[in-house]
Amino acid sequence: MLNFFTSYLVYLIELSISYILLSKISEKKLTSFKCLLIGALLFCAGTVINVVFKNSIWVNGISSIIIYIVFEFLCFEINMAKSIFYSVILTVLSGTLEFLTIFGASAILDVPTDAYNSNGALMVIEVVTCKLLFFIACLILARLIKKDKSKAKFPFSFFIFPAVVLLSLIAYWYICIQETIANSIQIILSCISALLFLSTIILFITYQNNVEKENRYLMIHNELRRLQMEKNYYDILQHQNQGLRLYAHDAKNHLSVIKALNSNPEIEKYIDEMTDNLNEYTKSCHTGNITLDVIISRYKTECAMKNVSFSFDITLSNLSYVESFDLVTILGNLLDNALEAAEKSTDKFITFAINKHNSCEALIITNSCDEPPVSDHNRLLTTKKDKKVHGLGLKSVISKIKKYDGDIDWKYIESEKKFVVTVLLNAKKNNANQETSVQDKDDNRVKQLTV
Numbered sequence: 001m002l003n004f005f006t007s008y009l010v011y012l013i014e015l016s017i018s019y020i021l022l023s024k025i026s027e028k029k030l031t032s033f034k035c036l037l038i039g040a041l042l043f044c045a046g047t048v049i050n051v052v053f054k055n056s057i058w059v060n061g062i063s064s065i066i067i068y069i070v071f072e073f074l075c076f077e078i079n080m081a082k083s084i085f086y087s088v089i090l091t092v093l094s095g096t097l098e099f100l101t102i103f104g105a106s107a108i109l110d111v112p113t114d115a116y117n118s119n120g121a122l123m124v125i126e127v128v129t130c131k132l133l134f135f136i137a138c139l140i141l142a143r144l145i146k147k148d149k150s151k152a153k154f155p156f157s158f159f160i161f162p163a164v165v166l167l168s169l170i171a172y173w174y175i176c177i178q179e180t181i182a183n184s185i186q187i188i189l190s191c192i193s194a195l196l197f198l199s200t201i202i203l204f205i206t207y208q209n210n211v212e213k214e215n216r217y218l219m220i221h222n223e224l225r226r227l228q229m230e231k232n233y234y235d236i237l238q239h240q241n242q243g244l245r246l247y248a249h250d251a252k253n254h255l256s257v258i259k260a261l262n263s264n265p266e267i268e269k270y271i272d273e274m275t276d277n278l279n280e281y282t283k284s285c286h287t288g289n290i291t292l293d294v295i296i297s298r299y300k301t302e303c304a305m306k307n308v309s310f311s312f313d314i315t316l317s318n319l320s321y322v323e324s325f326d327l328v329t330i331l332g333n334l335l336d337n338a339l340e341a342a343e344k345s346t347d348k349f350i351t352f353a354i355n356k357h358n359s360c361e362a363l364i365i366t367n368s369c370d371e372p373p374v375s376d377h378n379r380l381l382t383t384k385k386d387k388k389v390h391g392l393g394l395k396s397v398i399s400k401i402k403k404y405d406g407d408i409d410w411k412y413i414e415s416e417k418k419f420v421v422t423v424l425l426n427a428k429k430n431n432a433n434q435e436t437s438v439q440d441k442d443d444n445r446v447k448q449l450t451v
Contacts, residue, residue, distance in 0.1 A: 006123075007050050011043035013131045016201060018068065018090055021138040024208070025086075025145045026076045035075040042067045057095070064091040089141070094134050101130040122176055124190035128197040129169045135201065136162050161203060165196045287318035291327050296352070299335050308342045309349040317354045317361050321427060326400045330363070333397045334421060338367035341419060345370045360406075361427045369419040372412045401425065 019039060028035060046060075046067050053059040068087035072078045078086065136159065172189040175181055287293055296312055303310035319327060338350050345368035355362045401408055405426040412419050 004047060004051050008044060008047040010127055010131070011047050011050075012040065013127075014094060014134070015039040015043050015071075017131065017135045017138050018071075020135075020201075020205065020208070021090075021142050022072060022076050022078075022086070024142040026078050028076055030075055038074055039071050042071050061091055061095060064094070090138075093137055093141075097133045097137065098130045101126060101133060122173065122186075122190075125169055125173050125176065125193045128193045129166065129173070132162060132166055132169065132197050132200065135204075136166075139204070158204070158207065162200050165200055168196060169193050287314055289318035289320050289327075291324040292319055292331075295328065295331050295335070299339065299350070299352075302339060303342075303350060306339070306343050307348060308339060311349075311351050313351075313353040316356050317427070319354070319361070319363075319425075322404065322425065326403065329396050329400045330423065333394065334363075334365050334423070337394075338365050338419070338421075341369040342367040345417065347417065356427075357424070359426060360424045363423040363425070364420065365423075366418055366420045368417060369412065370417055372414065373410075373419060397423075 015036070019036060023032075030038075046063050049063045050060055065084075065087045068090055069080075069083050072083040072086060073080070139159070172193055176186045176189055287296075292314070296314070300310050300312075322330075335350070335352070342348050342350050347368040350365070350367045352366075353364045355364065398408060401423055407424045408421065409424075410419065410421040
């Protein structure tokens, strides 16, 4: 029977392997450190059960299934049915591979099945071989289960290394059972076996982390490119709208002159209709902040195309202290989400208003929403399949809001079927920073002139 320390060490190896598997097929609820800490405590309880019940196969099997279920429920986003299925699979897989390792080695090497009980070196090699097989089996299982291409996917060439390690372990096992081999050599071979297994785990974990980091970098890079393209799009719209407004203004003047020279009532009626249409266009949105004007005009047009009512009240502030790129990031993402929800709803409306609260300005976006949003501890979660990609938009918004010492809050009003998001920005501090920056520039000019 294994002592407590050895048994717990085996359980910790199983924990590490199962954590790698579960991380590849599902999303974590907690940080990696918290997940491993919870797992270590749960598997410690499993070790106690193993020692108390004297390594009973049935007790170990049932306790392992329960521990896996609790571990998956607390640390991963897995429903109960899948959690039970994965727990049974992992427990059966671990037990079966342990059985095959012991009896397979006994048959191939012609040694007793309990030889490792009297030989510490053989025990180490047996444990390492068994868990290496378990690790390879879990990697293959993850490859069959997972469908998320954004996660790290190990190439088949990576499996050559653990296969070579496995053959080395079998050779070490054969060497250790030879009576002529000294105990020191057996200990060295067992240590090498443990290091080979550890290097295999490190290799796969390092590769997985590097691929995930690269994926995150690509997602952030693509998000920045998208925002930059959107900013360029707004610049183009701004240029076009400026030209159209000038044309509309001149056209109204020309129509006024034509109307004054005209004596035909039919033509006068036609001119009045044209003038009304031009007035409707020119009164769209003129806050003094060109970027804000273009954003409002864009979403007003998009909402009209999708039969969504869009109204705005931004008379109290034009957000001139917010940089154009930041304004596009904040309003673009929030209005995109609002439009997506409103388009799917029954009432189909969006309202946007800016209010003042002492030194802060509140950006309030309200939209119709038939279904309550998915959240976790007041943190909004995307309902789209690719959570990592689509979650970057809101993260970008939060990052820009913090830049202005602001905050974001939201609420869903079930009775009215509407979603309200409020963004607070510290206008006073940012205006002070702008004035300080301008003053610094003026002081620098004075110093240059003095010199």
